[in-house]
């Protein structure tokens with residue numbers, strides 16, 4: 001797949017308008033995003049009370065769930081027009097994702113976990129090996145996130161603490177410099193110093209790759225470190241149907 005943006009420096013990376021999504025169930029929850037634009041290289045902190053749809057918003061943005069209406073363009077590609085398989089490939093190539101459930105392969109080594117996206121994304125793999133073997137890049141990222149690589153590299157992910165798993169998930173998101181880093185409360189298991197070091201690394205890697213960052217957190221005070229703070233209710237309407 002070719003890089004989809006002819007001018008990635010200046011183009012908006014995400015454009016959403018009139019997007020509607022509804023979780024099914026006894027008390028369906030729906031989210032409508034009137035308009036959201038994420039300019040190239042911008043770092044956005046997304047805030048909002050618990051259960052109001054922040055993770056759902058990120059899942060829409062990443063094409064993990066599909067809207068029933070509206071336009072959702074990422075890097076000039078309309079995600080709603082892609083088949084599931086093409087959308088999965090697009091996501092692997094262009095998104096670095098850190099979700100609350102880290103989705104690590106429990107029996108894979110830490111290095112296997114970090115390098116996993118490269119198996120599905122050719123351009124990303126090519127970028128990861130620009131300066132040497134992918135394994136060295138994985139180790140560099142893990143080390144800068146404060147993990148003892150010499151000690152842990154070949155351990156399986158299941159042996160790690162939650163905070164360590166969170167950092168492995170972050171290294172996996174950053175490897176190969178994807179254009180969009182999407183993070184759902186990535187620092188919740190870290191102490192304050194590690195939180196700030198984590199953000200420094202995230203931003204340094206994003207800047208080097210020319211990437212955008214959109215991150216959900218409940219910690220409003222982190223807002224000062226971002227270019228823009230967005231409250232979900234400024235861009236979206238959440239509704240919960242009452243059981244009949």
Ligand SMILES: Nc1ncnc2c1ncn2[C@@H]1O[C@H](COP(=O)(O)OP(=O)(O)OP(=O)(O)O)[C@@H](O)[C@H]1O
Pocket residue numbers: 023024025029048049050051052053054055056057
């Ligand atoms: N997989 C799912 N299936 C059905 N409903 C879901 C699913 N995930 C979320 N929901 C519904 O969507 C609502 C919003 O959830 P979401 O996780 O997006 O909120 P949030 O703002 O990220 O919450 P938190 O801050 O607690 O993580 C939930 O209250 C739930 O009812």
